[in-house]
Amino acid sequence: MADNRIPSTLSLHTAALAEPLSVVLQAFKRAQIAPASKVLILGAGAVGLLTCSLAKASGCTTVIAVDIEQGKLDFAKEMGWATGIHLLPKGPRCSGADALEVAKSSWEGLRDSEVFKGVLGLEDGFDVVLECTGVESCMQMAVMVSLSPSFPSTSAFPSHSSPYIDSPPIILIIYNPSFVLIGKC
Secondary structure: OOOOOOOOOOOHHHHOOHHHHHHHHHHHHHHOOOOOOEEEEEOOOHHHHHHHHHHHHOOOOEEEEEEOOHHHHHHHHHOOOOOEEEEOOOOOOOOHHHHHHHHHHHHHHHHOOHHHHOOOOHHHOOOEEEEOOOOHHHHHHHHHHHHOOOOOOOOOOOOOOOHHHHOOOEEEEEEOOEEEEEEOO
16 A cells, blocks of 8 residues: 655645646647747646746746736736736636636637737647636636637537647646646647
């Protein structure tokens, strides 16, 4: 039987980061994120902040963090983990068609924001989209962002194509403790 006790030399604060950090490390391993990548991170909670810090430490040149809490975004920016931040409006959790509408609106807001327009090369989209919230509308937004920077607001998934096959960037849905890899493997 494995001994899962925390060593006495490890603080509880540090030990508490082991599980979320292992999720982020596994995601980066599977995604094979290259230095100089343009990365979008949806969510700036514990997993999202760890993702931002690892992206920056891995040499990603553009790390845009998106969240509904300004304080979390400010922290990511102050720590140097995010090169840009974008605040989404808070709203009630929803699903189905309502979540799709929220995702469309959120993507349009990001696409039209100064943080998006201010980064050279984003007109070609992000290389990697990392979804760290587990919120349905954010997962849908991750797919929309990957489809095209000029995503049409009329239809999320054209009936003749699948974003799971045609999407050029890597999209990882990271959520405690599993994730789904969509796009390039």
